[in-house]
Amino acid sequence: MSTSPAFPAPRGDADQPVADLSKAPLPTERTLRRRKNLAVQAVRYAVFNARMLKILVKGD
Amino acid sequence: MADVVVLGAGIAGHTAALHLRRLLGKKGEHTVTVVSPNSHWNWIPSNIWVGVGRMDRSDVVFPLEPVYRKKGIVFRQAKAVALWPEGDDTDARGAVDIVYTGQGRDGEQERLRYDYLVNATGPRLRFEATEGLGPDGHTVSVCTADHAIDAARALAETIERLKAGQPQTLVVGTGHGTCTCEGAAFEYVFNVDHELRSAGVRDLARLIYLSNEARLGDFGVDGMTFEDQGFQTSSETWTASLFRERGVEAILGAHVSRVEEGLVHYETLDGSSHRLGFDFAMLLPPFGGVGLAAYDASGNDLTADLFAPSGFMKVDANYTPSSYEEWGPEDWPETYQVPGYPRVFAVGIAFAPPHPISRPRTSPNGTVISPAPPRTGMPSGVMGKTVARTIVDRITQGEDAPAHRASMAHMAAACVASAGTGLRTGSAASMTMMPVVPDYRRYPTGRDLAHTKGEIGLSGHWVKLTLHHLFLHKAKARLGWQFIPE
Numbered sequence: 001m002s003t004s005p006a007f008p009a010p011r012g013d014a015d016q017p018v019a020d021l022s023k024a025p026l027p028t029e030r031t032l033r034r035r036k037n038l039a040v041q042a043v044r045y046a047v048f049n050a051r052m053l054k055i056l057v058k059g060d
Numbered sequence: 061m062a063d064v065v066v067l068g069a070g071i072a073g074h075t076a077a078l079h080l081r082r083l084l085g086k087k088g089e090h091t092v093t094v095v096s097p098n099s100h101w102n103w104i105p106s107n108i109w110v111g112v113g114r115m116d117r118s119d120v121v122f123p124l125e126p127v128y129r130k131k132g133i134v135f136r137q138a139k140a141v142a143l144w145p146e147g148d149d150t151d152a153r154g155a156v157d158i159v160y161t162g163q164g165r166d167g168e169q170e171r172l173r174y175d176y177l178v179n180a181t182g183p184r185l186r187f188e189a190t191e192g193l194g195p196d197g198h199t200v201s202v203c204t205a206d207h208a209i210d211a212a213r214a215l216a217e218t219i220e221r222l223k224a225g226q227p228q229t230l231v232v233g234t235g236h237g238t239c240t241c242e243g244a245a246f247e248y249v250f251n252v253d254h255e256l257r258s259a260g261v262r263d264l265a266r267l268i269y270l271s272n273e274a275r276l277g278d279f280g281v282d283g284m285t286f287e288d289q290g291f292q293t294s295s296e297t298w299t300a301s302l303f304r305e306r307g308v309e310a311i312l313g314a315h316v317s318r319v320e321e322g323l324v325h326y327e328t329l330d331g332s333s334h335r336l337g338f339d340f341a342m343l344l345p346p347f348g349g350v351g352l353a354a355y356d357a358s359g360n361d362l363t364a365d366l367f368a369p370s371g372f373m374k375v376d377a378n379y380t381p382s383s384y385e386e387w388g389p390e391d392w393p394e395t396y397q398v399p400g401y402p403r404v405f406a407v408g409i410a411f412a413p414p415h416p417i418s419r420p421r422t423s424p425n426g427t428v429i430s431p432a433p434p435r436t437g438m439p440s441g442v443m444g445k446t447v448a449r450t451i452v453d454r455i456t457q458g459e460d461a462p463a464h465r466a467s468m469a470h471m472a473a474a475c476v477a478s479a480g481t482g483l484r485t486g487s488a489a490s491m492t493m494m495p496v497v498p499d500y501r502r503y504p505t506g507r508d509l510a511h512t513k514g515e516i517g518l519s520g521h522w523v524k525l526t527l528h529h530l531f532l533h534k535a536k537a538r539l540g541w542q543f544i545p546e
Binding site (some may be wrong): 007011012013014016017018019021022024025026035036038040041042046048049051052053054055056057059 | 082276297300301303304305309310311312317322323324328332333335337338367371472473474484492495511513515516517518519520522523526545546
């Protein structure tokens, strides 16, 4: 837990028990580009749909 | 001739009714009747987009009656109030009491006889569990299309204030320690983030995710473990990355105890109490059963036998109290048949889960702060179809026909959590998991790593949009609907 930076709030406590996410990994620039790249995402779209169909058959 | 009555027209009930009619034959001697207090069907997952003003109400709802007329399903716009599973003193067949809410018969009561009953009544939105919560209180919701319209209006007003240079605090999450559907709150907070960025006002907004989950990425299913580039990673790490990247703060393990105008009171798992000011708050309510009563043929009350204290219906699950360490996949129901009443089934949110999926947690003050298990969407549809197949077999082959099975401990599920709209600017966190209920005896991580995956990107938005159109097509029973999987 960490204390969040002060931010104007209408009412309430100044400090909130905000989770400490400072150790969470940040995506690299390359990852962020991949997440928006139309060609890469078209492939991911096909892969995810195939995966959904596969788990439907296997898990039913 | 057999009469099948389905209570509820959500994902589970509507799916069951369509498959019952298809498998029994449209012009057969059997009847399929749907009882729902709502005149419209709602694709609830897209309420998130209504709630940020990216879709209209008409994009996510459609009238049920024309679909049922076309398919030969009888529709009663009414709410079920009481079950008579052993019949009554005039007829040994089971019956259900309904009270009309539309079709020009408002308030009129009727006792419907059935040979088979499917209870798919869904949840009662228990805003009253938290003082000041909900549209009649001080927060908005996206649980219904109408609620989502109000949420979009409130969000637009907040954005206008931001554009005028006034800093705003926006809170999105769960409004009680026992809520479910954390995935919906997760989706909404990132859609709000997306809207704030699109409006160019993100720097003036403090965006807080307030959740009953003890850890990010729990989603009421005890979190997930994924394989990523040769390493195992958790849904906690994965979602925490998204929160950090987007600058969304998270307050976890929180039970909202009271809401005032602009102020949320909440307790955290360490037992401490806090007050959080807000200018905009979308907090989900806890769910309960719809409050059906049940009677035997003599009129003696059976409600406590058929229903759990939560109001959800008991089915073929193991309801013996036990600890988290003792829980097993075999506790979860397979046939959704009500014990002692082989012609009554409960599916979707209406069935009582044997216990949570996430580790149960209580604060030192005794407050339960633990997500309830999700059983919406894909699992609901699968349950509806499974029960429909069982009923059809028993009608056509005899009452000894074995029940079809679909346990959440074997079933897979896909969850696509939108993180912003737009064909080129959208994003989503897409997950598949198998099984929904983890099985630590079969899999070291609880789930099959070959089928439990997560990814973030624009393609997830396309998947969610595809599912929106596919499921509306299916729910409208248009050409080829039966080939679209649940």
